[in-house]
Amino acid sequence: MRPNKRxxxxxxxxxxxxxxxxHAxxxxxxxxxxxxxxxxxxxxxxTKDDLIIAVLRLRDENFRSWLFSRMAALSDAPAGQLLAMFTALGEWFGKPEFAGCMFIKASAEFQNRAHPVYQQSTEHKQMLLEHFTGLAKAAGAxxxxxLARQLLTLKEGAIVLAAMSVTPDPAGDARYTARMLLQPYLAGG
Amino acid sequence: MRPNKRxxxxxxxxxxxxxxxxHAxxxxxxxxxxxxxxxxxxxxxxTKDDLIIAVLRLRDENFRSWLFSRMAALSDAPAGQLLAMFTALGEWFGKPEFAGCMFIKASAEFQNRAHPVYQQSTEHKQMLLEHFTGLAKAAGAxxxxxLARQLLTLKEGAIVLAAMSVTPDPAGDARYTARMLLQPYLAGG
DNA sequence: CCTCAAGTGTACCGTTCGGTACATATTGGC
DNA sequence: GCCAATATGTACCGAACGGTACACTTGAGG
Structure with missing residues (x-):
């Protein structure tokens, strides 16, 4: 057995x-x-930075696959999936290990745009955006x-408010707004 | 002359x-x-932490007074002011010194909820929320x-996307969504 | 059984960390 | 002109930083 120490x-x-x-x-x-x-x-x-990059790569895979599969599990329709994202976020926020978005935090600690950590953080958001755009297209937006950009804005805002304990139910609030945006594309509202 | 070194x-x-x-x-x-x-x-x-706290206190004053006065300058009506927030944000994002929200970054580096830096960061958001709530009330929401929570969500999301260079015009996107939320309360669309 | 890759513990490198000691300017008010 | 208060430069503290050297242990495969 080689449990792959790496x-x-x-x-x-x-x-x-x-x-x-x-840094801490x-x-x-x-x-x-x-x-x-x-x-x-x-x-x-x-170097330590190389390790951090590998960590972010893993986080990107884990988070995206978790979020997308959760969205797909909650709804079949594209618009329904987009709305379900905020349900999934609410589940995440409720977990005891929740501590905000790792990529927002990474880009906050490595602000230099030339730094690979910064670049990888924005790439993660970029990939989320592409997935949302695909769903929005499929929903007939x-x-x-x-629409994808607006939903991403809501998602990031909700995560920030959740991580900072500003409001009791950031996912619910964002979901409410998202529903307004998605209403024309949701079958049987 | 005592320029107040502090x-x-x-x-x-x-x-x-x-x-x-x-930390860096x-x-x-x-x-x-x-x-x-x-x-x-x-x-x-x-201590260094004490200095950081003083820095955040100054930032809170500066940012809040800048944002609120900018909103007030752009519109007289409460709902108009809330919408104007996203115009003001767009101006901020365009400044060369823009580097995201200092409080989001502070809370990302000091995640311990008992830490005064974390607490002060959430208090800043709390104060924004109260101001927005007052305006929303005045607008007859x-x-x-x-409504204030939803607008704050949009604001935080826009700031994150701007700081991470994910989308070209986060303020415009957020403003578009905000307009949907505010439409019933805006006089003469 | 032996080999060899992979992992370990420990001691150490030079640098930087947050913070202090102390002796020396600089400066406005009397 | 003199006194405090407030500034300064420099040298230093122990601890922690990222990273390396090296001798040692482990364990699966030929």
């Missing part, structure tokens, strides 16, 4: 970074929290790209 | 933290960028608090 490291590092932040988490902390020796870490990744 | 420090430190982040900015960097000696800094603030 994947184990990335997956465990993800949790630590997600909970404690990137030192390599020694990472060693202690993951139980993997520093020697091994640096055998797999040249008159301006699919525009 | 205020000068806080105002200059604000710019450095805003551009480079909190060391005290030595702060000394170099502000031109104020470390001895003086620690005569005014016991049927659910002022709900």
């Amino acid at each position: 994947d184990e490291l990335v997956s465990k590092a993800l949790n630590v970074f997600y909970r404690s932040g990137f 988490t030192g390599m020694d902390t990472l060693v202690k929290e993951t139980g993997i020796s520093k020697t091994s870490i640096y055998k797999h990744f040249r 008159s301006d699919p790209a525009g | 205020d000068e420090l806080v105002s200059k430190a604000l710019n450095v933290f805003y551009r480079s982040g909190f 900015t060391g005290m030595d960097t702060l000394v170099k960028e502000t031109g104020i000696s470390k001895t003086s800094i620690y005569k005014h603030f016991r 049927s659910d002022p608090a709900g």
Whole structure:
């Protein structure tokens, strides 16, 4: 059995970074929290930044596949899926491990636009946008790209308010607005 | 003349933290960028965190007064002011020094809910929410608090997308959605 | 059984971290 | 002109930073 120490490291590092932040988490902390020796870490990744990039790549895969499959599970129709996104978000916000969007936080800590961490963060949002645009097109929206951008805006806003504990039900509020946008395309409102 | 070194420090430190982040900015960097000696800094603030808190307090005052006065300048009617917020945001996004919302970034770096930086960040959003609620009430909205929450969601989402360079005109997109929400309360569309 | 890749623990590197000590300017009010 | 208050530069503290060196252990495959 080769449990692939590298994947184990990335997956465990993800949790630590997600909970404690990137700059605030030192390599020694990472060693202690993951139980993997520093020697091994640096055998797999040249620098801390490289590890962070691998972490974000994993997060991107995990989050997108979770969100999209959850949306698909909640509705068959494209417009219904878009609305269901906010139901899925509400489920996420309710989980005890919820701590905001990892990519918003990553881009907040690495603001330099030339930095790969920043770039990967915006690419993640870009990919969400494309998926939403596809669904909006399938739903017969008159301006699919525009509708997708508006829904993405609602999603990001809801995540921020949830992470900052500003309002009690950010997903519900966003869903309410989303319903207004989607009403023309929802079958049997 | 007593130019109040403390205020000068806080105002200059604000710019450095805003551009480079909190954890990523060391005290030595702060000394170099502000031109104020470390001895003086620690005569005014016991710890780095205390300085950050003062910075956020200043930012809160500056941003709120800027946004509210800009909204008021753009429209007399309450509903018009709420819509004008997104015009004001667009102006902000266009400024070269724009680098996202300082409070979103602060709460991303200080995730511990007991930490004063986190608390102050949510309080800032809370105060925005109250202002919006007041305007929504004045506009005659049927659910002022709900409308305020939805508009705040749009605002935060737009800021995130602007800071991450995901879409070309986040303020315009958010404004479009906001108009739908506000339409019943806007005089003469 | 031996090999060899992969992982470990520990000690260490130079640098930077947040923060302090202290002796020296600078400066407005009396 | 003198006194405080407030600034400064510099040297320093112990701890933590990202990263490396090296000798050692583990374990599956030929």
